[in-house]
């Protein structure tokens with residue numbers, strides 16, 4: 218008896234903090250090509266649960282850019298803010314089972330906490346109780362190894378208690394923290410593989426820990442190199458990344474393919490958009506980026522600089 222392979226479901230999940238810049242386009246292209254080359258679905262989710270960080274008009278502008286660049290997502294656009302009830306239900310289940318607890322520690326309380334590569338390591342001050350009315354909620358961790366085998370970056374391991382400590386899943390301002398929201402939504406949507414930038418790889422063990430506590434399946438992960446300026450700076454809103462232009466989509470898409478270490482024919486950037494996508498889907502090789510973290514994506518970065526993307 219032959220078994221059908223499980224259907225592939227991927228996603229792109231931008232936060233509406235500004236227009237789509239070249240770095241986010243590259244992540245969108247990678248997740249899209251990975252899904253399409255596996256005859257899978259590709260979902261588009263706007264991670265809009267952090268109003269203080271949101272920029273007005275950014276959701277519309279991101280959707281418009283993706284449309285102009287020819288992305289075809291499956292189903293309706295998903296807005297993370299619509300799954301608030303599910304986020305709260307997951308939070309409640311963690312609290313009810315004693316896996317999460319209120320914490321009123323301020324930044325100042327943690328000023329002397331030891332620091333690791335992920336930031337201050339929570340020393341567990343509120344683990345045994347805290348009755349402040351305005352508290353964050355932290356998820357308990359222990360010192361077991363959380364391990365995953367990244368499709369591009371290989372085996373990754375963190376010991377959360379030692380490396381991050383118990384971490385915040387609901388912020389003091391009442392908002393659900395990114396890690397919890399993303400894990401609940403990926404589970405709701407049945408995501409089978411997360412393809413995203415290396416800058417989020419450090420977060421993955423905390424997300425896997427949450428999946429384990431909530432009884433969710435863990436998807437596969439592939440963390441792609443972050444886009445760096447030829448001078449080494451990471452491309453981001455903070456370093457002045459501009460929104461991608463609407464009038465040069467084939468050329469910019471071609472630069473994204475170069476950044477992803479694909480080897481498009483020399484004149485692909487001058488072809489019609491549909492032809493660029495056709496070539497990209499037919500020839501997609503995720504493993505062309507095997508083990509690459511950042512600096513070596515410069516051919517794409519150079520092309521982006523030539524186009525004036527930053």
Ligand code: GLU
Pocket residue numbers: 230231232264399413417
């Ligand atoms: N919304 C997150 C961001 O834009 C990405 C979520 C994810 O890919 O896990 O940084």
